[in-house]
Amino acid sequence: MITDIVMLRHGRTSMNLERRLQGQIDVPLDIIGQWQVDHSGLALAQRYYWAKVSNIAAHPDLLPTPPVSAVRAADIEEYRKAPAAARTMRVVSSDLFRAQQTAHAFADILGLDVRLDPRLRERAFGEWEGMTRAEILERWPEDFRSWKRHEGGELAHGVESRREVGERGAEAIRSYVREARDEPGEETLMVVSHGSWIVATIATLLGMDVDEANGLDGMRNAFWSRMALERGADGDRWLLVEFNRGPQIAEFVDWENGPQELRSPDMPMWKPIAG
Structure with missing residues (x-):
């Protein structure tokens, strides 16, 4: 049964750097995004190292086998008898490539599989996808201001509502919980997704009004x-x-x-959104 859920946002992309609404546009991580997810993946792999032990205990073929000339053979029973073997981890990811890259930066260290799920995709931003906030403000000033006030002006442009995103995300999480309800032992669910999706899903699971969830700031890459x-x-x-x-x-x-050594001379600097 699932008792612990970790939600990890993907690393930086070139569209993040340009402050464009990505939505469900499929773009890869940029060089800084790869650096970010490598560090986060390593930190989380250190925290959840037990998942590697558990995975080997369940799949003995993953245990490295020494040559026949070795004095002793590898002992799978060490893994099976370890307390870690009683717990499992499942890794699921949005099928958008930036999320897949992020998931593998963690899962590959521990030898875990990654399951793709389109329900974990970012909020769809309709005809606003790929645009900057300045471009949207110039073309649709009233709808833009309504969006910023959480009054729904964006919905006229095919943008998925925050409530719909939260319900989509919460139902995906609940479905995983239902799947694992009768399985023995405790399970940690690692979910790799996107900023708006994570915030809306958390708010929905906590029973908060997604449009009024001001206590939850945006997720960093x-x-x-x-x-x-x-x-x-x-x-x-x-x-x-x-x-x-x-x-x-x-x-x-x-x-x-x-870090400076990863930034080319023509790479712009990321700056926070003012106001």
């Missing part, structure tokens, strides 16, 4: 949030344990722009 699921006589209870957390290195470097 390659940062994660974690929820715990408690079961009781009155039903499931969702708890937000971590929100918008990243690897320790992010506290000491310019996380959004990455």
Whole structure:
């Protein structure tokens, strides 16, 4: 049964750097995004190292086999008897490529498979996808201001509502919980998705009004949030344990722009949105 859910946002893309609404446009990570997810993937793999042990215990063929000349053979029983073997981890990802890259930066270290799920895609932004906020403001000033006030002006342009995104995400999470409900042991679910999707899904699971969830800021690239699921006589209870957390290195470097040695001379600097 699933008791722990980690939601990891993908790393930076060139469209993130240009401050464009990506929505469901399929774009890869840029060089800084790959650097971000490599650091976050390593940090999370260190935290959840037990998942590698558990996976080997369940799939003995993954245990490296020494040559016949070795003094001793590899001992699968060490893995099967370890307490870690009683817990499992499942990794699921949005099928958009930037999310897949992020998922594999974590899962490949631990030897885990990645399951793709289109329900985990980012919020669809309709005809606004690929545009900057300045471009939208210039063409549709009233709808833009309505969107910023959470009054729904964006819906006239085929944009998926925040409530729809939250319901889509929450139902995907609940479906995974239902699938694993009768499985023995505890399971951690690693979900790799997108910023708006993660915030809307968390708000929905917590029973918050998605349009009024002002206490939840946006997710930074390659940062994660974690929820715990408690079961009781009155039903499931969702708890937000971590929100918008990243690897320790992010506290000491310019996380959004990455190290100098990765930035080409013509690469613009990422800047926060003013106002």
